[in-house]
Amino acid sequence: MLGFWTVGFRTAVRCGGAWLGGWVLGVGAMVGLAGALAAAQAQAPVPxxxxxxxxxxxxxxxxxxxxxxxxxxxxxxxxxxxxxxxxxxxxxxxxxxxxxxxxxxxxxxxxxxxxxxxxxxxxxxDPFPGDTLGLLKKSATVLPGGALPAAPDLIGLLQALRQRGATVGVVRGGLGEPLAPAADSATDDLQNLDKLDRDRVQLVLIDKYTAADLVTGRRPHLIGKLEFVPGAQLARxxxxxxxxxxxxxxxxxxxxxxxxxxxxxxxxxxxxxxxHGLQPRPVAAKGEKWLTIGTVNNADMLVMRQLSREYEARHPKVKLQWRVMDEGTLRTRLLSDLAINDGQFDIVTLGAYEVPIWARRGWLAPLTALPASYEVDDLFPSVRAGLTHAGQLHALPFYAESSVTYYRADLFEAAGLSLPAQPTWDEVAQAAQRLHRPDDSLYGICLRGRPGWGENMTLVSTLVNAQGGRWFDERWRAELTSPAWEAAVTQYVNLLGRYGPPQPELNSYNENLRLFAAGRCAIWVDATVAAGTLFDAKRSQVAGRVAVAAAPRARTDRGAAWLWSWSLAVPQSSPHRSEAHDFITWATSRPYLQAVARQQGWVAVPPGTRMSTYRSPEYRAAAPFHAAVRAALDAADGHAKALQQGRNYTGIQYVGIPEFPAIGGQVAAEVARALTGQQTVKQALQRSQEAVTSAMSAAGYGPGVKAD
Missing domain, CATH: 3.40.190.10 (Periplasmic binding protein-like II)
Incomplete structure (x- = not known):
């Protein structure tokens, strides 16, 4: 009752004494109510x-x-x-x-x-896990005096190396400076990495994850060229x-x-x-082998984790450590592992962007001994080609996806609206405006807003393509201030700002999937793989009310839908490559897909990788979206090839060069600031243009340079 009286009293006051609900309080009742409120406030716990x-x-x-x-x-x-x-x-x-x-x-x-x-x-x-200091050097650097001196700990090793004349960089006033007084100091860790790159110091005293993140995010040309001196680290x-x-x-x-x-x-x-991707590798007991698996936290990968118990039951000496992260964190941790040759993972989940680059650079173990029962020829040719380098597969596909437009057919019908099979972004915007009812927690449109090259930029890049834009011209000059970029980013900011959910900058694939499945979004443009969840009545409240159209176009439909696959690969740095190879063969096989169908239903089978899935009567009956997904994948593959005209790079929603995570991340942050109103779209694009131009110049791109 107290909650009722409190609401009634506050409502009455706000309405200037116009008592609502047909009840009137006399003076005595008012006094009693005031006393009750005072007592309740005295008893309520103070937040x-x-x-x-x-x-x-x-x-x-x-x-x-x-x-x-x-x-x-x-x-x-x-x-x-x-x-x-x-x-x-x-x-x-x-x-x-x-x-x-x-x-x-x-x-x-x-x-x-x-x-x-x-x-x-x-x-x-009380303490909790912090950083781990070590001595970072170039892999090719030979330290003074040859073999490393025997030292009980990092401090002892540091002192011994300095006595031999080794030059060490530390951060001035930082936590590491007391360990190396009178060393070559810098204002920050990035400056120290630049000194290391230019051979002004031979060693840098730095936390391993700080070093890895700086290399991947700010100095990508150093990836794979650095390593920590083995034998001594200091956990603080x-x-x-x-x-x-x-x-x-x-x-x-x-x-x-x-x-x-x-x-x-x-x-x-x-x-x-x-x-956050900071969990250490487990220590194996005698006779055991731990495989550490880095994967993304989407529904299909979580099903794989659940079904892997069957694999462990058949391989009792193999133990699996799952490091499940959001998409952005996964990419950072996997790439940072390579940046400093840390060797944390035995199996990695890689996207269509990473596999060709990592394979060319020798970071992945080639998959040379696949059994005949794996049926390689059952893989879609376009997916298989994207995972092949020098005639050899370097990853196995778990699922492939393009992008489509999901929309609530019931809401469109009730509002007298329709959406063509190939909508435009303007048509999507008009429908989002009509259907936006934030007071009812129904939002006109949901889109990726979280900053990241594989988060908001995945969508924004397709918007740019649809407007006829590109990241670079044929001479690697950035075009981020072009009319196409301004039109695309302006429309993106307006759509989410006017008709999106609150704080869209926090939402990416998983958050929007939950919103749409809970009936909170009228329209959602995102990955085809989401269909398996949205059409599954066990996981979606709108399973019978979803329709699918192609990804929206603008001036052109070429590149308006992305092309992506998540695949499993084995890094060369894994000490358990044979066991890891066996696991990924199982997890991407036809028997695995059949196990998913038995336990989760055919609608939940990972899509887009095997032709046999789309020939299966059971799958076609359970997945009414199968034809739309197959068409989107086929169209995106064709557009990916067509986009090569006038470009030096591959990719629809990404640029197939090693530097893209760094430059894509910088542009993503600027676009997110425009979305949250911290700057205008013009300011975001100008800052992006300057940052990308500087990064590409430092990396040596110019006329005649081909993508890695």
Whole structure:
């Protein structure tokens, strides 16, 4: 009853005394109501919150990272378990310490134990996993004195190498500087990597994941050319620093420590590390072999994880460690593993972009011993060709996809609307406007908004193609300020800004799939692979009300739909290549597809890879979308070939060069800032043009240069 009276009272006040619902309160009732409200407020628990100053520490903590990074995820979850909410305020490192001392925030992260100052009331929390310092060098560099000196730890090795005359780069004022005083200091880790690249130093003291992310995101020409000196690394835990002079400081410190202990006990800490791709390899018992599998967190891959229990039952000495990540994190972790030759994975899930480049560079083990029962000739020729280098398969396809337009047939019919088999973006926009009902939690259109070269740029690049645009001309000059780019990005920003769900910049494939399947989206343009979920009544609330059209066109339909496949491959760095080869052969075979059909139904079978699937009467009956998906795949393959005219690069939604993850990520971030209103579309494209031009010049692209 109290909730009813509270709502009624507030509604009455807002309406200026016009009592709603046909009831009137007398003076006595009003007095009683006021007393009840006062008592309820006195008894209600006061919401507990904590405000923390944070400084960027990619890949552990950062505003642009998924959930703001592993550290933010961990801290929020630890506090949540104790009934707190967390708010992060990002500052430069020095400024963060100042606002903590001034009492403007409750704590600071990430911090080291050395940052604690009990005399000032600054107390460090219990530790949690942090970074791992090591000595990075060029793979071709021979260190002074030949063989590495015997040293018990990183500090001992560092001192011995410096005595031999090795030059070491550290960050001035950084956490590593006390370990290497009087070394060659730089303002940041990126500057140190540039010194290493130019042979101004022989070694860099740096965290391994920081090094890997900087190389892949900012210096992609160094991928595969660096390695850490073996034998000595220094793991340094992180802490949250609390100001215990504040009245609630010690209570917050105790709450965080208790929450952290719960996460350690219930496996939550390991799950958070895994979600961000930071989980260490397991230690194998005698006679066991662990295969670490890096894969994306979509429905088909999760089914593979579930069915892999059958594989483990038949191979009792093989254990599988699954590192399941969102698409952007997966790409970062796999590429960063290569960047520093870390050897974390035995099986990797790669896309159509990565396989040709990785194969040409010798990063993948060729698949030379496939059994006749695998039926290679059953694979679609276009999919098989994309995974072949020098006449040999280097990956096996798990599923292939193009993009289509999903829409709610029932909503269109009720509104007197229709959508042609080949719609235009203008027609999609008009329908989205008519069907947008945010007050009813129904949004006109859902599109990928999360920044990333394989996230928002996957869609934006097809919009650009449909407007007749391209990333580069024949001389590798960027064209990101062209009328086609401006028209495409403007339409994208307007569609999501006016008719999309709240905070679309947080949504990518999985988030939009959940929204559409829950009946929250009238239109969704995305991957054909989603059809298996949307048409499955066990997983979709709109299964009987979905229709499919081609991906929208604009000035042209050439390249308006993307072409992609997710495949399984074995890195050359895996110590268990034979076992890994056996697993991916099983996971992409016809018997595997039949196992999915038995357990999940034919509608859930991974699509687009085997011709036999589309000949199957059971699949055709269970998947009414099969013809539309097959047509989209065939059309996209033809457009991919046609797009080669006037371009030096392959790809529809990507540019088939090693530098694309870096430049695509930079443009993705600028487009996301336009989507959130932080800058105009013109500003986003101008900044993108400048960043891409600079990166391509540094990488040596120009007239006559062919794509890798």
């Amino acid at each position: 507990r919150s904590v405000t923390l100053a944070a400084s960027e520490r990619v890949p552990y903590l950062g505003e642009a990272l998924v959930n703001q990074g592993y550290v933010a995820d961990l801290v929020a979850e630890a506090f949540r378990l104790q009934g707190y909410t967390v708010r992060l305020q990002f500052y430069p490192a020095a400024r963060g310490g100042a606002v903590l001392r001034q009492g403007d925030v409750d704590g600071l992260l990430p911090a080291s134990e050395a940052d604690a100052a009990p005399a000032e009331g600054l107390v460090a929390s 835990p992180l802490h949250v620093l609390f100001n215990t002079r504040k009245p609630q400081g010690r209570q917050q410190l105790a709450a965080f420590n208790a929450g952290l202990a719960q996460l350690r006990a219930n496996g939550g800490l390991d799950r958070i590390l895994a979600r």
